Amino acid sequence: xxxxxxxxxxxxxxxxxxxxWPAEGLMKVNINSGDAATIAEVLDGVxxxxxxxxxxxxxxxxxxxxxxxxIKVRGIGExxxxxxxxxxxVEAAP
Numbered sequence: 001x002x003x004x005x006x007x008x009x010x011x012x013x014x015x016x017x018x019x020x021w022p023a024e025g026l027m028k029v030n031i032n033s034g035d036a037a038t039i040a041e042v043l044d045g046v047x048x049x050x051x052x053x054x055x056x057x058x059x060x061x062x063x064x065x066x067x068x069x070x071i072k073v074r075g076i077g078e079x080x081x082x083x084x085x086x087x088x089x090v091e092a093a094p
Contacts, residue, residue: 026086026087027041027042027087028042028086028087028088028089029041029042029043029087029088029089030089030090030091031054031058031064031067031070031088031089031090032058032063032064032090032091032092033091035055036048036051036052036054036055037051039051039054039055042087043080043084043087043088044080044083044084044087045079045080045083045084046076046080046084049075050073050075050076050080053073053074053075053076054070054073054076057072057073063090063092064090065090066090067081067084067085067088067090068081070088
């Protein structure tokens with residue numbers, strides 16, 4: 001009986017988690033205005049060091065025109081960009 005109760009609790013938890021995901025949506029970050037902490041939080045495979053490199057590159061070279069330009073940042077490769085394309089926004093900084 002305990003196994004059945006534990007299984008039911010697990011199924012219920014997974015069901016609720018599945019319903020919550022679409023409602024919240026996918027987090028996105030504008031790489032032209034986001035700070036390093038936000039970039040590191042939103043992009044998969046990008047920690048604080050790479051996020052700081054993105055901000056430093058942006059400050060030294062101006063805003064990104066396209067998400068694919070992130071590969072110009074040391075430590076950011078094509079795979080990182082392709083994995084995160086749905087999370088990256090490229091808009092002019094306010």
